[in-house]
Amino acid sequence: MKRIFSVTISFALILLAVFLIVLKLHDPAYTTLNDIRSAGQTAYIEQKLDEMSLEEKIGQMFMGCFYNGTPSPETVSRYHLGSVLLFHSSFAEKDKASVISQLKAINDICNIKPIIAVDEEGGTVNRISNSPSFRSEPFKSPREIFASGGMDAIIKDTHDKNAFLSELGINLNLAPVCDISQNPKDFMFSRSLGQNAQITSQYAAAVTKACLEDNIGCCLKHFPGYGNSADTHKGMSIDKRSEKQLEENDFLPFKAGIDAGAPSVLVSHNIVSSLDESLPASLSPAVHRILRYDMNFSGVIITDDLSMGAVSNFSPKTDSAVTAIMAGNDILCTGDFANQYKAVLEAVNNGTISEERIDTSVRRILLWKKDLSLF
Template identity: 45%
Template sequence: MKRSLLAALAALFFLSGCAARGPDSGPAAQPSQSAAASSAVQSAPEPPAPTPSEEPSMPDTPETRARALLADMTLEEKAGQLFFARCPAENAAQDVSAYHLGGYILFGRDTKGKTACGLIRDIASYQEAADIPLLIGVDEEGGSVVRVSSNSNLRERKFQSPRAVYSAGGIDGVLADAHEKDLLLRGLGFNVNLAPVADVSTDPGDFIYDRTLGEDAQTTAGYVSAVTEQMAWDGMGSVLKHFPGYGNNPDTHTGSAVDDRPLETFQTSDFLPFSAGLSSSRTAAVLVSHNIVRCMDPELPASLSPAVHQTLRELMTQAGRANGVVMTDDLAMDAVKLYAQDGSAAVLAVQAGNDLLISSDYRAQIPQVLAAAQDGTLDTALIDAACLRVLTWKAELGLL
């Protein structure tokens, strides 16, 4: 525990050296600024007392801030906010303003070989280009999925898998590990970690097993609850994946996966970690897989299925998170291409009930969403509702 804390403090100290300092940011500038501020406060006239006829102001909450912002946004701006885009290799800062993007997800390509200072500068340039602060996400699960700690310039060693950390140190070890990740990621400029994996798997033969805790549903639920609560305390957005539960399905990056398990299995096992994570944190979102889950929808992948999203919203409501954010897995994956014959996977995803769309081809998908909204194929009320939830999540993360 002490070793993890020292490592985290060392990381913060290291990263703090990359912060830009303006001409007035030094210690000598602070006393005069404080004195000026104090003088201004003392000399400022007192505001007039409210009269009985004045109506009380709306409470300042994440949702009211989001609603106020939404009211002044154009359709193009709203549509752009729905895209949690894969960071492009070129023109990343320009695309932020051109497409009004909701955020960027950085992959190994985007962190490879970078120094901490270089990565901080890259992310800062994206934020500077944004009218509305961006979600900046990354998959830093630990183990086989480590987009940041795979770069030894950013961390000496890769973060271990959740199963390895839990086996060695129990839940205390898991929390220390999560805290250290959060400090490192926040120091670099990230505000969302697409973790923890909430899937239940106890069979080493399962495709998803290496990314899970490797324990039963109850134990996994306790783990997910603890991790999401820690991440919320650290100011890091969490993403529970992959709803409705990956099970023993194959890799959907390369093709379709059909889940034939009965609904009862999901209700008594797979749903438990998702419910636990949602109940423990107001800053936890949910990512929906591309698996076809026959007991909920025999035709469409979960990510494009209104029936699956209705089930998820009911689960979120029970957890007190009716308006939490729901996002797709990457819409460029092979498992969804067959279901969008006109190329508008994003339109189908919004119609299904998603708020955020993870997309590698946002430059093609955003114009299709706009066209569908303008010709009436896509109800603009769905865009408004999704955008409101995205903006509210940003406010809950302290970005607005």
């Protein structure tokens, strides 16, 4: 009788464990690419998370911006940076072999390899291909490619970019630009597809699928959509369009990319008054709730660069990362990661941010990194 009772209890405990795992799998904090992971995958991520110190977990949430050259492996290791963003200076007057060697040295020093990102949008924003030592001609803008060859040409161009980046050791292209702009006077026009919501939605989905096929990360930007907003690199920009206008136009390419499996979305610093009249989108809980609950996005949310002028009016320079985490971001893009890292660590230690909140973001990041074969 005792043996039967013991077996019954053991079976019940197994069922309970499976039930709890299933519950976790349906929690957006445990998923990315809008799918449900296996119980084994979830357990593996939890094990990784348990092995990490608080400092390592906080580091995973930072995308260090290196405006002046390639970071040293020691810098990446010191701050446990989960991601690095490279600019033109990392490639100017260098060749492929030296860049591959430098990025390999960064990977070799990290227990979990970092996401290595660039903005290789094509056209006016090319960090690498406008250096002749890397490519005979820069990648053309999506607008130019689409005009000459339609969506098939866009897909081919995406595969070409992915192969180009992968060869160097880069695993995330901060593209596609999903902003809708058909007015040449708009700040974002030169970087956009220059088409309406329907065609831009097809573009977002096509680029996302091509990146998933090539196992290169992509990022839908700049949510909730620039429209005709001004440049937020220099200062504040206010978008006064209604939420209905956004839902019927600007949200659509992001939703299409999300439905296609996009692993990340970058949020802009625009103030969109119909969504939050007091805070930039990047620092607004209301905007992040739209992404999570209205658009069912369960992947990684990335801030636009927190060093940009539009942020300084709303959060002290050393606290912008703390504010961004509280808004719902997972990866904090900044060149001031040394000070911001300390501020986040202090915020967790004094109870402003819970370690559970940090864990939620790091789960998403680790799931994405697992998809990218970074550990």
